[in-house]
Amino acid sequence: MLDLVQNTLDGIAAGSAYALLAIGFTLIFGVMRRLNIAFGPSIMVGIFLGAWVHVQWSAGLIEAALATFIGALLASIYIERLSFAAIRGDAALASMASSFALWMQLEQGVSLAFPGRTTAFPTLPPLPDIQIAGLFLGGDDLLVLLSAGLVLLVLHRLIYHSHFGLEMRALADSAEAAAVSRININRVAFLTFCLAALVGAVAGLLIAATDGQITPKFGLWATMKGLIAMMIGGLGSLRGALLGGLVLGIVEAQAQWYLGAAAREIVVYGLLFLCLIVLPGGIAGVRDTGAERKL
Amino acid sequence: MDPFLTSVLSNIGLFSFLALSAWLLLIGGEISFGQQAYFAIGAYASGIASAVWGWPFAVALALGTALGAGIGALVAWPAARLSGVHYAIATLAFAELTRASLNVFRYQRDIDGYLTGPDGANGFRDIRWVYEAGIAPGTYLAIIATLLLLVIVLIWLAARLNVMAQLRMVGEDPILAGMQGIRVLRWKIGAAAAAGGVAGLGGALFAHMATYVEPAQFSVMTGVHAVAYGLIGGLGTAIGPLLGVLIDVGLLESLRSLAAYRMIVFGGLVAIILILRPRGILDETLVTKVRSWARR
Amino acid sequence: MLEIRDIKTSYGKIAALKGVSLDIHDGGLTCLLGPNGAGKTTLIWTIAGILKAQGGSMKIEGENILGLKPHQIVSKGIVTVPENRLVFPDMSVRDNLIAGAFSRRKEKGGVEGDLEDVLTRFPRLRERSEQLAGTLSGGEQQMLAVGRALMAKPKILLMDEPSTGLAPIIVEEIFEIIGGLRDEGRTIFLVEQNAHMALKYANRFYLLEQGKVTFSGEPGAVDHDEVIQRAYLGARKAS
Ligand SMILES: Nc1ncnc2c1ncn2[C@@H]1O[C@H](COP(=O)(O)OP(=O)(O)OP(=O)(O)O)[C@@H](O)[C@H]1O
Ligand SMILES: [Mg+2]
Numbered sequence: 053m054l055d056l057v058q059n060t061l062d063g064i065a066a067g068s069a070y071a072l073l074a075i076g077f078t079l080i081f082g083v084m085r086r087l088n089i090a091f092g093p094s095i096m097v098g099i100f101l102g103a104w105v106h107v108q109w110s111a112g113l114i115e116a117a118l119a120t121f122i123g124a125l126l127a128s129i130y131i132e133r134l135s136f137a138a139i140r141g142d143a144a145l146a147s148m149a150s151s152f153a154l155w156m157q158l159e160q161g162v163s164l165a166f167p168g169r170t171t172a173f174p175t176l177p178p179l180p181d182i183q184i185a186g187l188f189l190g191g192d193d194l195l196v197l198l199s200a201g202l203v204l205l206v207l208h209r210l211i212y213h214s215h216f217g218l219e220m221r222a223l224a225d226s227a228e229a230a231a232v233s234r235i236n237i238n239r240v241a242f243l244t245f246c247l248a249a250l251v252g253a254v255a256g257l258l259i260a261a262t263d264g265q266i267t268p269k270f271g272l273w274a275t276m277k278g279l280i281a282m283m284i285g286g287l288g289s290l291r292g293a294l295l296g297g298l299v300l301g302i303v304e305a306q307a308q309w310y311l312g313a314a315a316r317e318i319v320v321y322g323l324l325f326l327c328l329i330v331l332p333g334g335i336a337g338v339r340d341t342g343a344e345r346k347l
Numbered sequence: 348m349d350p351f352l353t354s355v356l357s358n359i360g361l362f363s364f365l366a367l368s369a370w371l372l373l374i375g376g377e378i379s380f381g382q383q384a385y386f387a388i389g390a391y392a393s394g395i396a397s398a399v400w401g402w403p404f405a406v407a408l409a410l411g412t413a414l415g416a417g418i419g420a421l422v423a424w425p426a427a428r429l430s431g432v433h434y435a436i437a438t439l440a441f442a443e444l445t446r447a448s449l450n451v452f453r454y455q456r457d458i459d460g461y462l463t464g465p466d467g468a469n470g471f472r473d474i475r476w477v478y479e480a481g482i483a484p485g486t487y488l489a490i491i492a493t494l495l496l497l498v499i500v501l502i503w504l505a506a507r508l509n510v511m512a513q514l515r516m517v518g519e520d521p522i523l524a525g526m527q528g529i530r531v532l533r534w535k536i537g538a539a540a541a542a543g544g545v546a547g548l549g550g551a552l553f554a555h556m557a558t559y560v561e562p563a564q565f566s567v568m569t570g571v572h573a574v575a576y577g578l579i580g581g582l583g584t585a586i587g588p589l590l591g592v593l594i595d596v597g598l599l600e601s602l603r604s605l606a607a608y609r610m611i612v613f614g615g616l617v618a619i620i621l622i623l624r625p626r627g628i629l630d631e632t633l634v635t636k637v638r639s640w641a642r643r
Numbered sequence: 644m645l646e647i648r649d650i651k652t653s654y655g656k657i658a659a660l661k662g663v664s665l666d667i668h669d670g671g672l673t674c675l676l677g678p679n680g681a682g683k684t685t686l687i688w689t690i691a692g693i694l695k696a697q698g699g700s701m702k703i704e705g706e707n708i709l710g711l712k713p714h715q716i717v718s719k720g721i722v723t724v725p726e727n728r729l730v731f732p733d734m735s736v737r738d739n740l741i742a743g744a745f746s747r748r749k750e751k752g753g754v755e756g757d758l759e760d761v762l763t764r765f766p767r768l769r770e771r772s773e774q775l776a777g778t779l780s781g782g783e784q785q786m787l788a789v790g791r792a793l794m795a796k797p798k799i800l801l802m803d804e805p806s807t808g809l810a811p812i813i814v815e816e817i818f819e820i821i822g823g824l825r826d827e828g829r830t831i832f833l834v835e836q837n838a839h840m841a842l843k844y845a846n847r848f849y850l851l852e853q854g855k856v857t858f859s860g861e862p863g864a865v866d867h868d869e870v871i872q873r874a875y876l877g878a879r880k881a882s
Contacts, residue, residue, distance in 0.1 A: 143625030149578035150621040157614030317447035325440040528717030528746030631733040639773030
């Protein structure tokens, strides 16, 4: 029983980072109705820029964090310009294929610049661990949880209580209606991309700083986790993305503990497949008609 | 023939099966990120058949194809009710499930004093039928090419019989297709079965050429590549996905000096192609133009 | 010919059709008028078998067809020209037309001849027969959709608001086509909001308001202005 609770706790900590990744995906998909599968790789570019300032100038966490944001932002803008803004609106498939092509570029670019298998990333400051009633919560995990919560609060304010948020939600609802109500679609789409990049960069930063090292495979990893969490939660809903991230984290932690690493993958993908068939609206139960549209 | 050229051409042929498999589903209106699963199923099934059970090569190929098609249909039976992103991620989930299961799948038998068969994450070695039968790489290339041609001829025949047109209708607008009297769900499941079969055949050929396969080869990356080939080459004809493969493998193998920058060059090229031609190089507009020109 | 009784269709909890009854008679233009959101498209989709009715009955020549799948409905000779989604945009005009004849695959031959007939009927489609359908103008797409439906040799042709989004002059043209089809003795069920035009051509009409048939009659026998007003605006509280 204690194990079960402890695993859940660990799962929530990991899941909060997944939730941020899922939210990044959801923001982009909600507004563009197109899948940016290079979302993970753009965060990967960010953390490598962070690692670079760390290695080059032995910069600390703050500078590395700043560099991570800048890197993720630049990579996202690059993807937005080439794969989304430059491709006409009804060619969603082309955007997806194009973002994949840029993913390949980014991954190889980073691998060339950082030939080692792993690269060091500045770690979080040492934090006191918390122990209550036999349960253990690492200081790192607590910081991850708190940061993720903070990002969620800020996002919520931005989306539901700001003019930009209103424009974003209008665009997510219907591009045609948004255009005739004089919303500058291109601007909103661009800014949404940037916002998603920053949210993703927070997740990337937290994960990289907890691990203390990074690899170019982070891109694939982040894309997979974000996509899975988004789909489990329910495509097109922020609440769904949050729930999906947490569920994914908890399921992974439990499966890892009780069944081992190999079975964990089987459980996660099996769950995802079943979830899509049985609950296409995700656990948040969204009926988002746009999601069923042709990609 | 030059061994290097033979191996490059063989690779192009094998990837073409995968690309055609993803293309068939794209025509039916859905993206599958999971065709590598059927490639893997074909590879493992045919490998077990020839290396462990000692079946003849042709029968092993048939088994890989049939199993790919059967499982493709079985997965599509619930999945074809989904569409868009849901379908794409469901296929991806199934493929990763397959890969993760192969990671723990062990089925080894003592063959001539060697333990032969899949050994989980360590892979499956000694699929040696082709080598023991003394088939030279050039001959094997001819086998690949012949079977690929067979698949293309079948697709061409299907197009003559309006089969492809009906699949295209389902892909463009399933509701409108239903209003024309087309049984949409059947077509979707049928397309998934055909796509599974084509990928399974490709996988079987791949396993017997490589003699060694492992689960990691059938990752998401492989599947996403397969989709990208069709989108780059164009959805207008079955030549599109082959063109996509040719651009990737052919062009970049020939630019060996740029090997280190290969993905950077390829990625940039693809991004530019897709800006200029969002539905690929050989898109429907071009194909329709050529057809009407040919009709005159 | 087609007898619809007490059809009820809902989207989840929202009841869109609350018991609709009407008859489509052989050889003639039956028109269904009604304001936005009355449930006209819902009725068409229910007849076409795409939406499931929760209750009621639907018979063609005495044979029950409620609950049949879309392809079975088509094989009974009921062919739909839907609203908004008219053509397969990435297929050529010719292929779109041929697509209409897929439902009658069994009787071989004749398709080429019918294609020729349709292209003669719509010369504008002939000029553009090798063009992708998505590049046609709105009016041309509407013609293409009608032509494709004719390729299916329908017993009953269902048309959902063929005039939406078209310029008045094109609307006239479309209605002339529909009038021509009626004069050939075809059975047509036309859903329209443009009551003014519809009443000019209809043999019989029904008025659908909020999921219920509230009025029916023959044009000429009723006050057109009243019908037109209700078709556009729905029933007034005062009236
Ligand atoms: N997919 C849906 N989900 C929920 N409600 C729907 C859906 N489609 C239609 N409705 C509702 O059903 C009612 C009837 O809609 P319908 O489209 O049949 O109207 P209509 O008469 O065709 O209108 P219009 O003239 O605008 O085409 C409306 O109140 C509409 O809001
Ligand atoms: Mg309507």
